[in-house]
Amino acid sequence: MTKVSMTVNGKTVSGEVEGRTLLVNFLRDDLHLTGTHVGCDTSQCGACVVHVNGEAVKACTMFAAEADGAEVATIEGMANSDGSLNTIQQAFQDYHGLQCGFCTPGMVMSAAALLKENPKPSEAEVRDYLEGNICRCTGYHNIVRAIMAASGQDVPAVAAE
């Protein structure tokens, strides 16, 4: 077992991990931050996306020990300080960008990474950026709309009658 310390959502945390302990297991099992999900074992679905030192990373494909000293951000740290939904989260609700919610944490974290890097992405750039996030419920249409809207771009209202 090795001791690791890192900052998660602004708080310093530490714990004992095995070499094989994945970052996602450390978050879920040790820190009880169960918002980060595991949907596959081949590093493709993206339900586990978190930010490590500001970059989108699949927490199921990184060892906890490698995050020693890092700044980690998860879905639990995304809301505004008053607890209200942040711009991206609010857009996901407004545009119905989630159904079962399982892929949603990873989607929101990927969207946040995208908008940090590219504040006004084109629709094609949004779709391309989501290559590593699989959603089975929404058919992506409303996720793309939510991210476009979160970037401040015009998107037709949901359920246009």
Added chain:
Amino acid sequence: MYNFDLVRPTSIDEAVAALGEEEAQPLGGGQTLIPTLKQRLAMPSKLVSLTAIAEMKGVCKTDDNALAIGGGTNHATVAQEAAADFPGLAHLAANIGDPAVRSRGTIGGSLANNDPSACYPAAALGTGATIKTNKREIAADDYFQGMFATALEEGEIITEVRLPIPEASNYQKFEQPASRFALVGVFVAKYADGVRVAVTGASNDGVFRWSEAEAALSSDFSAGAVDGLSTPDGSGMISDLHGSGDYRAHLVKVLTKRAVAAAS
């Protein structure tokens, strides 16, 4: 996963020392190795993470007009830093896996693994790159030795990759729809002394150079020059549920033409 010790050396020397132990194995970005470990297909006693070695990271242009990329440099960094000098390579790096994979995966890890469908082997072979390790320098033509096989010895790590900057280049990747690895990928690079064409994803022998296309393009660098070539033999190509050998062979030609047309 089987359990193992994980160490994070901060210098190449420390890493090499750590890899001297029995059953020790280097860990690059882990984007392929970790899924492999999850399936219990590997049983290292120690993983030596190369991600904390600052001297193995970064991209710079050398005096002899090559791009020198630290073995521990992730794909996202290459996509960004190669854009001005070597857009063909930047484009390739920007389309490996997905953004989260590109945050972690490294050029050294990709070349050391030599997945037959990976993108970087096509760039390394297609540019005649030099693979620098902690021990020696290996020419790309000698480095790739078939699927998942390379000239690397036990405990040897890729510290740097030097890719001669071509006059024009392009990488065309036709994605396998599930994994989004290359079903076929073709890297074309035009140099003053000739054209190199490297193909990944297609062959049972891993990445290879399509010499007929190289000859034709060296005398006439145009998509039309590829038209006159016969399609490579499909019998040695990978045949699986995503496409037959003949289909892959056909794609080699189509993508080569497209790469030539798009080369910049």
Added chain:
Amino acid sequence: MPKDHGIGASTKRREDLRFLTGVGNYTDDINIHGQAYVYFLRSDVAHATINGIDTSAAETMPGVVRIFTGKDFEGVGGLPCGWQVTDKHGQPMKEPAHPVIAQGKIRHVGEIVAAVVADSLDMARDAAEAIVLDLAELPAVVDMKAAVQPGATKVHDDLDDNLCYDWGFVEENKAATDKAFEEAAHVTTLELINNRLVANPMEPRVAVGDYSKANDESTLYTTSQNPHVIRLLMGAFVLGIPEHKLRVVAPDVGGGFGTKIFHYAEEAFCTFAARQLRRAVKWTSSRSEAFMSDAHGRDHVTKIELALDADNNFTAVRTETYANMGAYLSTFAPSVPTWLHGTLMAGNYKTPLVYVNVKAVFTNTVPVDAYRGAGRPEATFQLERVIDKAARELGVDPIKLRRQNFITTFPYATPVAVEYDTGDYHATMDKMEELMDLPGFEARRKASEAKGKLRGLGINCFIEACGIAPSNLVGQLGARAGLYESATVRVNATGSISVMTGSHSHGQGHETAFPQVIAEMLGIPEDMIDIVHGDTANTPMGMGTYGSRSIAVGGSAMVRATEKIINKAKKIASHLLEASEGDIELKDGQFTVAGTDKSIAWGDVTLAAYVPHNYPLEDLEPGLEETAFYDPSNFTYPAGAYACEVELDPETGHVSIEKFVSADDFGNVINPMIVEGQVHGGIAQGIGQALLENCSYDENGQLLSASYMDYAMPRADIIPNLDSYIVDHSCQTPCTHNPLGVKGCGEAGAIGSPPTVINAIVDALQSGGHKVDHIDMPATPGRVWAAMQG
């Protein structure tokens, strides 16, 4: 102005708040103090006799609690099948035993051979590797047509052959149908495959079994669409635990699409082992395990024939389908290729004669059961493909051919035993044509051709039977369950409401949409109403969510219970207002005496129900809580017209969808935003089936597409662009037999889209001069290219 609350409003989903902030409560988020973990040792061969299992070394490994094998389950029931099909000779289907852990024989890759319970998952897996299996491998039966040949290797030794049933429907129509084919002016024939799929909800299955010695009660936390069904099946048929000692909880469920309907071995195991070990036992499926243990979907091989008269009227349809059951009968497997498929073979058309033959076959593959649409996508695909082919053969417009044959009067009794209550197929076709800009197609095709691409237009209609189902009818058809739904509406003293429903959301937004209905009925704010679901301990016996049934059946139960609430509340109000009950009106949360200004608020009446000081106690019980069980009198029949345009790269065979329009008739709509989301999701899965997804086995029964490395899931970049994609549900012919007039929308997209896409690809290929009249799904670039080579 769109409504801002109640029925018809696009109310934002309240459940999103927890999902978006990472505080959802999925089954894998549940951990019981002191729990152990199970790792299932699964077969890596498709067919073998088990000569021995040596667990001795494994048992001594660190952390091992106990290792279970088939022997430990000898006295335990097998997994039951919930539907018995009767074959065309009047004989019941063959129904082999379905053990929790393999008993002496392995019948598919992924079948559980042993279960190792240990202190950690890694320890369990370490120990599983030390188990020594002595297997005698047998030839695998994979191809369905080969499986039913005389002398084929048998999947089940105790059965005569691999034919589960040979079903004819309607058998009495067969002779007349055959005759119609003899007399036809034109017959179009098509052989096709409906590809095997894996549902792939993003949340893999999880089961946590717990046992309380204090009250001899077992609890199973599981990823289920229908916890009561699991409780009944597992308690009564597998483990022998009476319902009052067994609680099944399905908390937030991360998608289901059918595959979380069924009762699975892992659920029974965890519940059983927790009782044996007096310790909670947890199993979390990996995605790789899911591919070989979740029930698969589709997998039909069909020959369909369409007979037309000289005026292009459809005179008969005849089909022969081989339907893969896999190695065992999953919970509702037999119903899918029969009653959920044969009954839809009339489609939207007034074809007078239909005969459907289905041979259900056992193979050495994972069991196959319902997946989004379940039988109806298979019916629609073959019917709409053969119509499209007929239109091409006859040189008639595919829209005109369909319109000419539409059913136009309702109710309409089809020749395949169902009665469509209502519909307007011309209206949805008109709407599709309007939204698709068909006159602009030729110009778009030319633009594609200028880029070296081929462009194709695909048209499709569909009808489905959902809102399943009338219990008495399905009982006659072989269902071993009722298909009603339940709701208890509990009005609290201060007027807020908890609704305990037997429906269970796994992404459909029940927590938002159900309150919209009650808010509309009572005239109170939606946020005064909460939904309780997913726990057998606090909901009435209900049948769960599948078959697009929640609002149609579960919602109707809720309406009925709310009507009872209103009736009783009016009695209380009439007492308080000293007026006759018949004069009391409820509007906007106020009870008013008709024609007067005398009124009393909702909250005052509800308070009186629980503080009955001034109350008609001699006539009326205190309290305000009502339960209703709603059993529909018919299925509902959503229908629609879909179209898409594809662009095909003739050099690579790659197909992209450039434009997509769906015009659906779902009857009345409760929350348009949610409805559109359901359609988007269904269409994405249909596009996935058409272009990407393929669960593939080799001839030895090895699963080739066993992870996301080889099973292609739809991603954001294959879906049409925002400005080229319209889902419309403005054509509404309300269902005539349920109180909300709703039909259900969950499966439509997955039913309507696959033939739309394939019809468009065939159109594109033919426009390029390729003599291709069919391409099997998924139309991968490699397949399209191969088809173009002739």
